[in-house]
Amino acid sequence: MNAQPSLPDRPRLLFVDDESRILVSLKSIFRNDYDVRIANSGAEAIDILRGWPADVLVSDQRMPEMTGVDVLRSAAEIRPTTTRILLTGYSDLEAIIGSVNDGEIFRFVSKPWRRNELRDTVAAAVKATARALTANDEPDTPAVPEPVSSVSVADQPGVLILDADAAEREALRHVLSADRPVHVASSFLDALEQIRTHQIGMVITESSIGGEPVTTLINGLHSLRPGLVYIVLTGQPDAQHIIDLINFGRVYRVLRKPINVSVLRGTVNLAARRHQSLARRPERARELTEEVAPMPPERQNRGLFAKIREFLHA
Template sequence: MNETAEPTARARVLFVDDEPRVLTTMRMLFRNRYELHFSESGAKALDFLRSTPVDVIVSDQRMPGMTGIELLRAARELNPDAMRILLTGYSDLNAIIGSINEGEIFRFVNKPWSNEDLTQTVARAVTAARASADATRAGDTTPTSLGAEPGILVVDDDPRVPAQIQSILGDAIRVLSATSMDDAVSTLERERIGVVVSDTRVQDQAVIGLISTLKQHHPELVSVILTERADAGTAIDLINQGQIYRFITKPLHESQCKITVSSALRQHQRLSQAPQLLQRYEVVAAPEPAPASTTGRLMDRIRSLRSVVKRLM
């Protein structure tokens, strides 16, 4: 099941796929880079993880007996510091949302993949896993109070949504609202925000650019996406380019909303206090808008938020 070289120096990477030819390709592609381990099923992979921690798990989604998402969900419990990468060759929105909410996927990689992209993705995942493990050993990952709680920014062109979320969360948490991306950036410029809760489109504009730029330049901010009709491609872009924390489905369910947003606030505190963990949430750079465009000007304002965020903390 494994191929080992310099185990104390090299990162351990586990590849899981029911197709032997894919595992053979992975062996050839990553030979001499890492300590490689292979499994042809999710069940066998979990058996291996019960005794051997790894840095990165790369799993196919469509496998008999146990899907990749089911595997990565269970692997998260066994090996929480490991970075999780999902190979997917088909579009299944429910599966993708499940993997974000339950498996915390670092990247989706479409099949067939580019060898260069895959090797770079695994290398980034290894770096993030090592940083995360160092933070865990140092005891820096348990959030503590930072004083006044940061606010929740709800970005939605339906003005009823922020009021509904405020009602669900109660008065102890500040909920601010924005009905456009310009309003959202203005709020971020003047308020201390820890979590952005946003629909996938606001005023008929996709929010992926906003979410991606926020994560690139202010990785301690945590994003939660509201959705009732997102497509698989949008969901994949939101995780690869924005490292969104969770999806919440519309219409809002009270318990799901409360649990998710409260968890997102704790995640913001955790990332603010343990900067080593930020590498776990590194994003793929989104295409740059034209500097003179409205979107380009908004992105420039987001990039300049750093001094404002520090002053408000």
């Protein structure tokens, strides 16, 4: 991998798009401050990545042959430390959910982009890469799986299930309670109370509780409880909502209902590992938290953020 602990003077950016005018335009924005390379297709981008450690990869989604999510997934395998951004004019839900679960993207940016906003996002991505290189993050998936039984159930970090539907809550608790302590909540305040009083490592939540998207809650919790890992379940996925969950919630996974039980177990195990990794390095957890985009003021929902802060500090 030949990873260096620090960045070169000019961070390396790789842009992928099948429309070359987009590439020209992007290059014109960044060429003064960054070492920019461009690729006209996914395959070309992968080729470049193999020989050139890009710090940030920005890809279009809708491309012939290889989609953006495919590119990001391959990139994550070749260069795990490269921060990945999706820049797209329109994405279907599958692509968006895939970009979270498979691409583990840093941000989702819509076309047409705002020049300054894109600059800020890229700068944040470069910073995230630098930190990742310094922290030398370990992958979530270990080479040899650890036997789960070596640690007792009670010692495992707890899982909080936030869901307004009682039957679904119980079904989830039933599936998960064999491996780790499970706590349940049916409203935001319930959830805050559980997080305050129990040791919680991950939150499995319905995308909306009582019609209110959970984005605000997750965004607020990031700074207050660094190291929490979020899995979002959704029945009626809303593209914009999931994009928000990526940008402002930095959620770990999004699972679409109906959910396969083995997929759920696997995802929860991965999330637990991630939490443990972050729990061992609180500084790194805090760093990652800082990378979460702040909610724009107009979207901060009726002082819920303040409520969260107040509640957790009480």
